[in-house]
Amino acid sequence: MSCPKVQTTRAFANGDLVRVADFGVNPTKLEINIWVPSKLATKPAIILALHGCGGTGEEYAQRTKYNTLADTKGFINIFPSTKNDNNCWEVNTVKGLSHEAGGDNQGLTNMIKYTIQKYDADPAKVFVTGTSSGCMMTNVMMATYPDVFAAASCYSGVPAGCLAGSPGASPQTADPACANGEKIKTSEEWGKQVRAMYPAYNGTYPRLATWHGTSDTLVTYPNLAEQLKEWSGLLHVCFTKNVTDTPQSGYTQLVYGDGAKLVGYSAQGVGHTVLVHEAEDLKWFGL
Structure with a gap:
């Protein structure tokens, strides 16, 4: 007798990442890779993890531990890729x-909307993280889609x-003033700029933990204070x-308020980039 094919939660492709051809409107031709653990939590959380310039989603998945942690805790990871502007995000x-x-x-x-619908994920537990250009894009995602992310x-x-x-x-195409830490503004000036990115929004913004090395010469240290x-x-x-x-x-935590909404981490003597602290990220996300 023939037995029906067993449908597993994870498809195996692209180093255990699932490449999805069509996830909806994709104006800049991004690529999406999804990691779905074999033991998926009920109403799982989602982490959108953004690579740096010159990188790819596959590469960022390999050099971080988010997938290993997902297999333990049952959340979903999205590792997208951009092939535009030296593989740097549009910020x-x-x-x-x-x-x-x-x-x-x-x-x-x-990508997030697709994943929520496909895997019955929890829209209240969507998080974003990234390194270098991915960190720049994390800030942009918080500003332009604040209602999508919890932290x-x-x-x-x-x-x-x-x-x-x-x-x-x-680095090859940008005005260097920003990366060099020369864009200095007040909190009010930055806030006005962010609110203009989504003027119809009047809700709360996502919680943020941001890390920077004091010896970073590519994206210099003053950018931590500006964030x-x-x-x-x-x-x-x-x-x-x-x-x-x-x-x-060697790391100093900069606490704002009671530390529940905003913290910074200053890494003494660390250059570009600060190593990803996945376990700390999960604590911050409440996972």
Whole structure:
């Protein structure tokens, strides 16, 4: 007798990542790779993990531990790829810094919508993280789709809007002023710029934990302070204290308010980029 084919939760392709051909409107021709654990949690959480310039979703999946953690905890990971502008995310254009305007951010959001529907995921447990250009894009996703994400973490990036008007978003094409830490604004100025990206929105913004190395010469250290200024105003929290040697020796945690909405991590002597602290990210996400 012939037995019916067993349908497993995970399809095996692309190094255990599932490549999805059609996830909805995709104006900038991004690629999507999804990691679905064999033991999927009920109403699973989703982490959108964004690679740096020159990288790919597959590469970022391999060099981070999010998939191993997903197999333990039952959440879903999305590792997208961009092949535009030296594989750097669109954080400089008007459409890329707007809501539903045809940028990378719209395609990324449609990946999330697809995953929620396909796997009955929890729309209240969607998170975004990334490194370098991925951190820059994390800030942009928070600004342009704040209602999609509960929280974010990112490594060695810049504030949302820092590269606005730049001819490109990669080290080869961008106006260097942003990466060099020369875009200095007040909290109010950053907040006004963010709110203009989605002017119809009047809700709360996602929680953020952002990390930066003091010896970063590619995306320089002042960008940590600018990110914290940007989001402290939008999240309505003020700096309260530093906690040294947290979460490890040489790292200082910068706490805003009670630490529930905004924290920074200053990594003494670390260059570009700060290593991903996946376990800390999961704590921040509540996973």
